Amino acid sequence: EAGVAQSPRYKIIEKRQSVAFWCNPISGHATLYWYQQILGQGPKLLIQFQNNGVVDDSQLPKDRFSAERLKGVDSTLKIQPAKLEDSAVYLCASSPNRGPEQFFGPGTRLTVL
């Protein structure tokens, strides 16, 4: 079974630029999550989708971050404009409709200069 795919794996941009991350969840997983993990900290949930609807986006900085999950499969997370404090690893995870397990992708490491 293929795992969660993310791209790019690394991205370096300057502050005030825009950036987008892509995630392809495990086939059949209805729930998709985006996390931000700053160095030395645990992952912090940004947004959770159930199919193509948003379940929780309470910690998403909506003035600069946006996410979509068209057709309930792939998802993109965008930052516009980026700030220095956005430097982090952005993790995508998916889960099936049963059980507690989240399956994480390898993440995208973003560096904002």
Added chain:
Amino acid sequence: LAKTTQPISMDSYEGQEVNITCSHNNIATNDYITWYQQFPSQGPRFIIQGYKTKVTNEVASLFIPADRKSSTLSLPRVSLSDTAVYYCLVGPDGPPAGNMLTFGGGTRLMVKP
């Protein structure tokens, strides 16, 4: 919201048994306890989940006392490859949502030769 408290770090040697304890004094009746493992440059990986008493799988054991206010993840005979960060999460069973998605700082386990 059940908050968890874990030691920041632990050291061990190869071949020893490692026990990592997580405190969750405000755990709710319908909450489960889930542990994840994260290696550098990778997303977290599900290890084990339990509700009460003891749960064992091929990777670890989870001990939960009767009052459920704490839990202990036990890793038998650790090797260098068990060096990772271990996260304890508490929340309802089923597809993770809401307070099940608060990872906290985790416990950094260092296994030495």
